[in-house]
Each structure stands twice: as structure tokens, then as C-alpha cells.
């Protein structure tokens with residue numbers, strides 16, 4: 242296997258979610274020849290499925306100061322405050338950018354946005370345009386209109402560096418054609434999203450394996466706050482939609498009861514006053530503990546019992562959320578969808594608050610390597626407010642694109658050592674030739690279970706240390722891994738084999754970060 246194609250760009254962006262697309266728009270507007278490489282078929286990871294709430298202080302009773310205060314308090318005082326200040330100051334202008342790209346935010350009148358409340362905000366502050374795939378589509382169209390080229394289903398293998406450590410470009414593998422590429426670049430922006438795919442249950446799409454963090458770690462990038470993972474309390478436990486959110490206690494009316502397999506209303510033990518209506522972190526923790534203690538159903542779930550609730554007041558009824566009601570009917574049956582019988586649910590991983598440490602120009606500690614969106618850290622501290630991620634991707638996406646474009650003007654484009662690159666493609670060939678050895682799928686499943694059990698919602702020093710030991714065993718198995726089948730095109734096993742070493746390095750970084758954090762925050 243050798244190099245098939247070379248593509249040259251001033252700015253190369255890894256990831257085509259909201260953050261990557263917003264960075265691309267800014268880079269192109271600053272005169273940079275801009276290329277996006279995304280490993281997924283359709284651009285976007287979590288951005289495509291997100292609820293679409295964006296925090297911006299447009300309310301009459303609101304201010305940037307209140308937005309700042311809520312964010313810092315919500316983040317358990319661990320936010321990088323200069324970055325938080327930028328977020329709250331600039332998001333309103335970014336909302337107007339989005340409107341100019343065609344996003345129609347809901348309004349109460351021509352001069353007044355419709356604002357809704359989400360957890361942790363002292364006033365209603367969240368704008369919405371319905372679902373966030375609309376925002377994604379408008380960003381995509383805008384980026385394309387500026388001449389940004391997007392390579393989707395293109396799997397990065399390695400970021401090459403010069404002697405100073407600055408990125409020279411990225412070797413990648415085209416999943417559709419089986420060809421190999423080198424993307425030479427003056428600056429690289431990491432916008433590869435989150436890492437919920439490291440967990441057995443995730444509320445995010447498949448392409449959130451977190452391998453982008455691993456690519457950056459290989460360069461010696463500094464990560465922050467990697468122990469702060471957000472989980473949602475209730476999600477599907479079946480089929481391809483396992484992990485997809487099933488809302489929160491309030492979604493099922495005031496008479497909802499969460500029960501374990503013994504029929505106990507266990508929230509009485511964890512939160513005797515607010516019970517099922519407690520905040521999502523409290524309910525997620527209780528659900529997790531019940532399941533881990535063996536009091537869950539055989540599917541590893543608890544039961545949402547809303548049989549006493551008025552079904553017309555519950556959130557998942559057709560008149561509230563038709564598409565999700567339909568999914569519940571498909572997977573659980575009509576009786577459960579109509580809440581006449583209890584339905585199974587479990588917590589799932591949603592969002593990483595930490596990530597690549599950035600400054601106000603979105604620079605990492607590696608010159609020429611920028612980061613924005615969920616892969617970047619230190620904006621939200623220990624806990625992110627509901628609509629602050631979709632705000633963050635707009636604000637820091639723009640900044641990352643602008644500063645990467647500026648950096649690329651003085652960057653000297655060099656080609657990495659040919660032999661080093663050939664080694665990367667030989668590694669790929671080795672994985673293809675390794676058919677029949679340890680399967681990547683089995684290692685991935687064990688890694689996801691390990692993260693669920695040892696780096697889940699409730700942790701202890703002993704659990705984390707044991708997790709690190711188990712990880713050593715997984716590392717051994719990595720060296721015997723081979724993709725299933727020798728097909729060069731559309732080989733999912735090969736993709737997983739490429740992702741896994743990065744996922745394992747990332748898992749280790751998270752376990753070690755969590756060991757350092759001895760108090761409970763966020």
C-alpha cells in the first residue's frame with residue numbers, strides 16, 4: 242500500500258460538525274484555501290442529532306453578566322473565565338451570522354426571539370430553530386458557497402509534524418474507494434467532536450469514538466478536565482438506537498415512578514424530596530448505581546413506570562414529539578409507548594466537558610494546531626449548561642478558523658519524511674492482512690464496558706486503578722489485532738482497527754485525570 246493522492250490546503254480541518262463547518266467558513270472568509278476531512282458519511286456527529294438549544298442573553302431580564310455567572314457556577318467554578326467571557330460576549334453576533342446563513346430562529350415577534358429555559362439558567366435564555374440539523378445544513382451550504390472542499394468518509398491515520406512539532410499534514414484512508422491520501426496543510430484545526438463512543442451506552446452517533454483526541458495526543462497535545470463527562474439519565478436500551486435519549490423524569494408526567502427490577506421506587510433513597518424530578522445528574526447517578534448493584538433488568542436497565550400518569554400530559558405523546566413516540570412503538574410496542582406498561586431505560590454518555598487546552602485564539606500548545614467545539618476543553622469547567630455547547634461551537638469555531646488562516650500565511654509547506662509515511666500505510670496493510678486474529682470489535686466492546694464500569698458516573702480510586710490495569714491487557718490485545726476481511730473499501734472492521742489505538746490512549750488519559758481529581762465536582 243502506498244500513497245495515492247496528495248491534496249494541499251492552507252487550513253485543514255478535521256471534523257465537519259457545527260464547529261468544523263463554522264471554522265471553515267471563517268478560514269475561507271480570511272482568504273485561506275480550506276479543506277475539511279471528516280470520517281463520517283454525512284458531515285456532522287452530535288451536531289446533527291442535537292436538540293438545537295443555543296444560549297444567548299437576548300432576554301429583556303437577561304445580560305451577558307448573568308450568562309457568565311450561570312456558566313461559571315454551573316461549571317463548578319472550574320471554567321477558564323477569559324474563555325467563558327468570550328463565549329457570552331460573542332454568541333449574540335454569531336446568532337446573527339447564523340440568521341444570515343438562513344437559520345430561522347423561532348420568534349415571538351419580528352424583534353423578539355422566543356426563549357426557553359434549560360437547567361442551570363436563572364432566566365429563559367435558549368434560542369431554537371427546531372432541531373439542530375437545520376443549523377448544520379445552513380453552515381454546510383455556506384461553507385460550500387465559499388469554496389470549502391469537504392472529504393467525507395476519509396479516515397485520518399496520523400498527523401505528521403516538523404522538527405518544531407508543528408503539523409505538516411494528515412495521512413488518511415478513503416473509506417469509499419480504499420485509496421490513501423496525504424493532506425498537506427499550513428495549519429490544522431481539530432474539530433472532531435466528543436468521545437461518548439468510548440462508553441457502552443452513548444447518546445451520540447457512531448462517529449464520536451474520540452479518536453481525534455488520540456491523534457492529537459500523539460503530537461504531545463495538552464488535555465484538560467478529561468474526567469468531566471456528562472451523562473443523561475434515561476435512554477433506549479435496544480437495537481441500533483441504544484443510548485438515544487428518552488428524556489427525563491418530567492417527560493413522563495407528575496405521577497412517574499422509576500423502579501428497579503425488584504419493583505422498588507429507589508429515588509426515595511437517593512433524593513427523597515424531589516424524587517424523579519431531581520436534576521439529570523442526580524437521576525443518572527441513581528439509575529447507574531441501581532443497575533451496577535445488580536438491581537436492574539436482565540437488559541441492564543431500570544423501569545420508567547408512568548402507568549399512573551395522564552398519557553396526554555407526557556412528553557413522548559404524538560402531539561409533543563411524534564418521531565420519538567414512533568421509535569418507542571417500534572422498539573417497545575404500543576402498550577409501552579402509550580405508557581400503559583413500564584418501559585426499560587438506562588443512562589448513557591453524552592458530552593465531554595474537557596478536551597484540548599486552548600487559549601482565546603483556539604491555539605493548543607502545539608504551534609499550528611488549533612481546536613474548537615467539543616474536542617476543545619476548558620470553556621465549561623466541570624459541567625456544561627444545556628445550550629452552551631451549540632453556542633461554543635459557533636464562537637470558538639469562528640475564532641479557530643480565523644487564527645488558523647492567519648497562521649497559515651507564514652507557514653512553510655513541507656512534506657514529511659516519505660519513509661515515515663510509508664510506515665503508516667504499511668500499518669494499514671498489516672491490519673488488512675491480519676484477518677482472523679483478534680477482532681477489533683471484541684476489543685472495542687471490552688473497552689466500552691471497561692469505561693462504563695470504571696470511568697462511569699460513580700468512581701473511586703480503587704475502581705479507576707483497576708480500570709488502568711485492565712487497560713494494560715487491552716493494549717496487549719491491540720498488538721494482535723487484525724481487521725475482519727481484506728476488503729479495502731467500506732471495511733468497518735478496518736475503521737475500528739484504525740480508531741482503537743487512539744481510543745485506548747484516550748481512555749488512559751481519562752482514567753489518569755480522574756485519579757488526580759480526588760473531590761467530586763460538576
Ligand SMILES: Cc1cc2nc3c(=O)[nH]c(=O)nc-3n(C[C@H](O)[C@H](O)[C@H](O)COP(=O)(O)OP(=O)(O)OC[C@H]3O[C@@H](n4cnc5c(N)ncnc54)[C@H](O)[C@@H]3O)c2cc1C
Pocket residue numbers: 255256257258259260261278279280281283284285286287288289290291292293294295396397432433434435444445446448449450451452453456486591592613614615616627628629630631632634
Ligand atoms: C442527543 C444530543 C442532544 C444535544 N442537544 C444539545 C443542545 O440542545 N444544545 C447544546 O448546546 N448542545 C447539545 N448537545 C451537544 C452538542 O450537540 C455537541 O456538543 C456539539 O454538536 C459538538 O459539535 P462539534 O462540531 O464539536 O462535534 P460533532 O458535531 O460531533 O462533529 C464531529 C465531526 O468530526 C468528525 N470526526 C470524528 N472523529 C474524527 C476523526 N478522527 N477525524 C476526522 N473527523 C472526525 C465527525 O465525523 C463529525 O463530522 C447535544 C448532544 C446530543 C448527543
